[in-house]
Amino acid sequence: MARAACNHLHLVPSLVHPLKSTLFSNHTLFTSRTRFYGIQRRFSSSSSRISMSLRAGIVGLPNVGKSTLFNAVVENGKAQAANFPFCTIEPNVGIVAVPDSRLHVLSDLSKSQRAVPASIEFVDIAGLVKGASQGEGLGNKFLSHIREVDSILQVVRCFEDNDIVHVNGKVDPKSDIDVINLELVFSDLDQIDKRMDKLKKGKAKDSQSKLKEEAEKSALEKIREALMDGKPARSVTLTDFERDAVKHLCLLTMKPVIYVANVAESDLADPANNNYVKNVTNVASELQSGIVTISAQVEAELTELPVEERQEYLQSLGVSESGLGNLIRATYDLLGLRTYFTSGEKETKAWTILAGMTAPQAAGVIHSDFEKGFIRAETVSYDDFVAAGSLGAAREKGLLRSEGKDYVVQEGDVMLFRFNV
Numbered sequence: 001m002a003r004a005a006c007n008h009l010h011l012v013p014s015l016v017h018p019l020k021s022t023l024f025s026n027h028t029l030f031t032s033r034t035r036f037y038g039i040q041r042r043f044s045s046s047s048s049r050i051s052m053s054l055r056a057g058i059v060g061l062p063n064v065g066k067s068t069l070f071n072a073v074v075e076n077g078k079a080q081a082a083n084f085p086f087c088t089i090e091p092n093v094g095i096v097a098v099p100d101s102r103l104h105v106l107s108d109l110s111k112s113q114r115a116v117p118a119s120i121e122f123v124d125i126a127g128l129v130k131g132a133s134q135g136e137g138l139g140n141k142f143l144s145h146i147r148e149v150d151s152i153l154q155v156v157r158c159f160e161d162n163d164i165v166h167v168n169g170k171v172d173p174k175s176d177i178d179v180i181n182l183e184l185v186f187s188d189l190d191q192i193d194k195r196m197d198k199l200k201k202g203k204a205k206d207s208q209s210k211l212k213e214e215a216e217k218s219a220l221e222k223i224r225e226a227l228m229d230g231k232p233a234r235s236v237t238l239t240d241f242e243r244d245a246v247k248h249l250c251l252l253t254m255k256p257v258i259y260v261a262n263v264a265e266s267d268l269a270d271p272a273n274n275n276y277v278k279n280v281t282n283v284a285s286e287l288q289s290g291i292v293t294i295s296a297q298v299e300a301e302l303t304e305l306p307v308e309e310r311q312e313y314l315q316s317l318g319v320s321e322s323g324l325g326n327l328i329r330a331t332y333d334l335l336g337l338r339t340y341f342t343s344g345e346k347e348t349k350a351w352t353i354l355a356g357m358t359a360p361q362a363a364g365v366i367h368s369d370f371e372k373g374f375i376r377a378e379t380v381s382y383d384d385f386v387a388a389g390s391l392g393a394a395r396e397k398g399l400l401r402s403e404g405k406d407y408v409v410q411e412g413d414v415m416l417f418r419f420n421v
Contacts, residue, residue: 054352055121056331057146058260060155061176063164065262065296069155070094070124072299073324092124098339099325100350102382102412106341107348109390116349118339120328123149147250151331152257154180155296158276159264173279177259181287184252185227191249192224216245227253232287256334258290259283260327268295269318290334294323340413341382342366343391359407363417373421377403382412391416 060066074094097117107115125145146152156173157166199217219242223233232253238246246254261280263271271277271293284291302310302322314322331337336355340362341348353362359379364371379401380394388394391414409415 054151054331054335054337055123055149056151056153057123057125057149058153058155059125059146059180060260061157061166061179063166064155064157064176065159066155067092067124068300069260069262069294069296069323070122072296072303073327074122093121094124095119095121096324096328098328098350098352100339103341103348103350105386106343106382106414109386110343110348111345112343112348113345114347116347118350118352120331122153146252146255149255151335152252152255153260153327153331154257155260155262156276156280158261158271158274158280158293159267161264171276173261173276174283177280177283181232181253182230185230185232188233188251188253189224189227191251192220192227195249196220196224212241212245215239215241218242219246223251235288256289257287258292258327258330258334261291261293262296263293265295265298265317268293268298290330292323292326292330294327296323299323338409338411340409340411340415342416343385343414344416353409357409358405359403359409359415359417360405362409362415363419366417369421370417370419373419374405375418375420377407378416378418379403379407380414381410382414385414 058066058070070092073096074092097119100117103115103117106112123145154177156176157171158173160171196217199213199220202213219236219238222236222238222242223246226233226236233251234254234256259280261271261274261277263274263277267274267277277293281291283289298314298317299322302313305313310322314320332339338353338355338357339350340353341350343349351362351365353365359377360371360374363374363377378391378395380388380391380399384399385391385394388397388399391400394400
């Protein structure tokens with residue numbers, strides 16, 4: 001399921017962890033820069049494997065904690081987290097293992113040689129400022145860096161610190177969000193106007209192309225009207241044909257957004273008492289977007305602690321999970337993603353799919369031949385697998401089901417595909 005267009009999930013390598021490893025122990029996978037159009041690959045060793053992943057772009061005003069967060073969740077991130085508005089000159093990319101305790105439970109039961117988690121790719125974009133779409137700050141070239149991500153994580157400053165300057169002179173989450181969103185709107189309007197001019201000059205060669213052009217024009221007109229009212233493209237009701245016709249434009253305001261409220265350590269346990277967080281929550285509700293509260297500083301401090309001490313430190317702050325786990329879970333929920341597993345002696349692996357995918361489609365995430373030659377999927381739920389103790393035991397107890405082409409894969413299914421090519 002490679003990335004054929006900017007807003008489709010794409011394939012990137014995932015780390016092969018040792019059997020007993022902890023997903024939080026090493027979030028970063030690869031940072032070399034081998035790049036291909038449509039599919040991105042980064043190589044670390046011959047033990048790497050390719051699995052379905054998603055890409056999230058981290059945006060925000062300068063000095064909101066954006067690069068601090070990136071550096072924390074991607075432990076060898078190369079962004080210069082400094083008190084300077086434009087310290088991130090190029091987008092930094094890091095691939096992070098998705099924390100999932102079920103993976104290692106299955107690995108232990110199957111006596112797997114290795115465990116392979118799903119992954120998420122974070123792209124750190126330089127701080128945007130008012131006028132970025134017209135070239136202010138470092139210009140709108142940075143807006144182009146997030147056109148191919150699956151979702152946008154907008155970091156919003158919700159803490160006071162006199163030692164860290166605010167680019168606009170004061171902490172005002174609502175204003176900060178408006179600045180970023182307006183720049184995304186302006187960027188999309190510019191792209192739409194250019195595309196509409198091109199469509200007016202061109203002529204469709206055949207009836208099918210003409211129908212597609214008409215659908216694109218109709219969609220662009222609807223979206224432009226919404227953008228002029230300050231509404232994002234994702235708020236516009238489009239037919240499936242119209243939506244597919246404009247997909248190639250990779251409109252920024254078409255992408256789902258999660259607002260990341262960055263709070264001080266003292267507010268992490270009870271963010272509801274932070275008035276800034278309340279403002280962000282209200283905006284997220286109005287825009288039908290997600291919200292996650294994190295402390296980038298706490299995340300940075302976690303990376304400096306031994307793995308075995310991190311959970312104890314979080315508990316001392318009154319929280320049970322790191323911001324990374326919360327962020328990834330919110331991203332999965334927003335994008336409608338699910339996880340299924342394959343498990344055997346060689347490896348146990350987590351696979352990311354879209355909710356509603358059938359068994360053949362889920363098999364195709366592993367390899368297109370699995371989908372083409374699909375026969376059936378031997379399936380057992382995670383809970384039943386654990387209760388039985390192994391795939392063989394699940395089969396003996398009648399817990400292993402034989403599912404056909406119409407079966408919709410459920411969260412946590414453990415699957416063995418039978419196919420013939």
